[in-house]
Amino acid sequence: MLLKFKAWPFIQAFTCLASSAAAEVCDKVRPRWSPNDGVVDQFGELYFFFTSPFGLVLIAVLALAIYFRKRWLSWSAAALFGMTAVLNVAGVLWPSDGVALAAIAEGCRAWPVLNVIVLVLTIIFLIQYSKPRKTERLNTVDLVGDGDDVDLLEAIERAFDLKLTDDEASDLETIGEPYDLVKAKAKSNPDFDPVWELVCQIVRENSMTRDPIDRDTTFFPEHAQERK
Structure with a gap:
């Protein structure tokens, strides 16, 4: 009992030193964390990482790549995210x-x-996002929807x-x-006026009307007469 009693101060001192060392480690690695926050899980680690100054820089770079949609910027952002993922893994494993x-x-x-998973998914997104659109790569407007070509031809007929x-x-x-x-059909129709047809098309697009339009059609009902 006497030995245990005499050893107790040394045990307390060792515990205090260990706690102090742990506190110094956490103060160095994660100054925003306190023991009252509890053990950091994967989502907490993700939060601390992306709300750190470097994490905010990554978010800003991602936003710029999405906004400007420049291939070189997207690839540069992907490279930055890739190096960050490698450093995240290397910093823990080695x-x-x-x-x-x-x-x-x-x-x-x-x-x-979770940090590495999010970083890798962001890299995949940036690479896909930087690929040229089909209409940018090929000389096409890409009428892929069902009936889009029919709608286009009907619009030409109306115009x-x-x-x-x-x-x-x-x-x-x-x-x-x-x-x-x-042009060929217009030549065969002497009454065809392309300027008038274009004006009618613009009026229809802005008024959403499908009723007949002639030169006496008014813009507002208070100026209109009954249709004949």
Whole structure:
């Protein structure tokens, strides 16, 4: 009992030193964390990482890459995120000192598994986002939706007040072909006025009307007369 009693102060001193060392580690690695916050889990680690000054820089770089959509900027951002992911893994698996592992042991830091997953997913997104659009890579407007080509031809018919037969429509592949077709039909119709048809198209698009339009059609009901 006497030995235990005499050893107790040394045990207390050792415990205090260990606690002090742990506190110094957490103060160094994660100054915003306190023991009252509890053990940091994966989501907590993700929060601490992306709200750190460097994490905010990463978010700003990602926002710039999305906003400007420049290929070189997206690839540069992807490279930065990639190096960050590698450093996250290397800092824990091959630490230059025991600080990172000690912080994990003390609960003020977690293994950066979720951090690396989010960083890798962001890299994949940036690479996909930087790929040129089909309409940028190919000379096409890409009418991929069902009925988009029909809607386009119907809009041309309304704009120029003419009819395109099914045989004529089925042979159209380039935008120049309906242009030539409209010009040919316009020559055969002496009453066709392309300027008037374009004005009518603009009026229809802005008023959403499908009723007949002539030169006496008014912009406002109070100025209008009954239709004949």
